[in-house]
Amino acid sequence: MKIFVNGGTGLIGSRVASRLNSNGCDVLAAAPQRGVNSLTGLGLSAAMDGADVLIDLSNSSSFDANASLNFFQRSSANLIASANKAGVKHYVILSVVGARRLPDNGYLRAKLVQENMVKNSGIPYTIVRATQFFEFIGSMMISWSVGNKVIVPQALIQPIAADDVANAIVDAALSAPKNCAFEVAGPQRFRVSQLITKYLAAIDDLRDVQISEEAGYFGAILEEDSLIPESAARLGAVSFDQWIRFKSGIL
Numbered sequence: 336m337k338i339f340v341n342g343g344t345g346l347i348g349s350r351v352a353s354r355l356n357s358n359g360c361d362v363l364a365a366a367p368q369r370g371v372n373s374l375t376g377l378g379l380s381a382a383m384d385g386a387d388v389l390i391d392l393s394n395s396s397s398f399d400a401n402a403s404l405n406f407f408q409r410s411s412a413n414l415i416a417s418a419n420k421a422g423v424k425h426y427v428i429l430s431v432v433g434a435r436r437l438p439d440n441g442y443l444r445a446k447l448v449q450e451n452m453v454k455n456s457g458i459p460y461t462i463v464r465a466t467q468f469f470e471f472i473g474s475m476m477i478s479w480s481v482g483n484k485v486i487v488p489q490a491l492i493q494p495i496a497a498d499d500v501a502n503a504i505v506d507a508a509l510s511a512p513k514n515c516a517f518e519v520a521g522p523q524r525f526r527v528s529q530l531i532t533k534y535l536a537a538i539d540d541l542r543d544v545q546i547s548e549e550a551g552y553f554g555a556i557l558e559e560d561s562l563i564p565e566s567a568a569r570l571g572a573v574s575f576d577q578w579i580r581f582k583s584g585i586l
């Protein structure tokens with residue numbers, strides 16, 4: 336089975352490509368640095384030729400609303416045109432839990448546009464929606480940093496390891512298309528303040544954590560449940576404590 340992984344060199348894409356290779360699949364891990372660009376279309380149709388499954392794990396280099404909309408819209412249109420030419424039988428994408436509940440966040444609006452393009456593509460599909468990756472906590476923390484404090488929302492969060500997300504994508508790609516979305520999340524739910532306090536302690540950052548209702552999520556105001564799964568989600572195996580120990584080299 337030939338599997339085309341767009342964004343196959345990224346955080347999730349590289350893990351997915353290597354797991355599928357170990358499973359004996361014929362994997363093409365595509366990315367601009369490998370001469371395949373889904374935004375411009377460069378090299379796309381030739382690289383996708385003969386693919387049975389298309390997995391899109393690419394990402395916009397900017398989280399700005401217009402840039403991310405332009406990226407996911409143009410890139411998805413090019414992917415769909417090439418997938419139709421190649422006769423792709425299953426289109427898998429990775430979206431974000433809560434995207435539908437946070438329309439004030441331009442990046443998440445762009446992810447919804449991507450989801451709708453996949454649903455309307457006519458190609459059998461599976462949408463995997465993941466919560467925030469553990470690997471993304473540092474970026475969230477930077478967005479909440481104000482001087483020598485970290486000011487966070489009161490909301491709940493259920494982050495997941497990139498390895499667990501990759502396993503869910505691989506299982507989806509090797510199964511029949513679901514023609515719907517399903518959610519994946521980490522094994523534990525935290526208050527954002529608890530999670531960030533644990534993260535700061537682990538990296539020896541002595542800053543105080545404060546809670547404020549005005550601290551949103553990259554421009555969106557959060558409700559208590561905005562970032563957690565809407566229904567029964569597939570849960571990852573790796574806990575935050577295991578992940579942070581591994582990241583810190585304390586095995």
Ligand SMILES: NC(=O)c1ccc[n+]([C@@H]2O[C@H](COP(=O)([O-])OP(=O)(O)OC[C@H]3O[C@@H](n4cnc5c(N)ncnc54)[C@H](OP(=O)(O)O)[C@@H]3O)[C@@H](O)[C@H]2O)c1
Binds near residue numbers: 346465
């Ligand atoms: N961060 C989170 O917490 C989170 C949560 C849920 C879902 N997601 C979703 O997960 C997906 C993957 O995220 P990630 O963190 O693995 O991304 P990443 O590490 O930034 O990797 C992005 C990949 O996309 C490739 N790419 C960029 N522009 C491209 C183009 N024009 N054509 C083809 N490939 C291109 C990159 O290739 P180069 O290296 O050559 O640029 C790279 O391989 C995203 O769609 C994101 O929305 C993220």
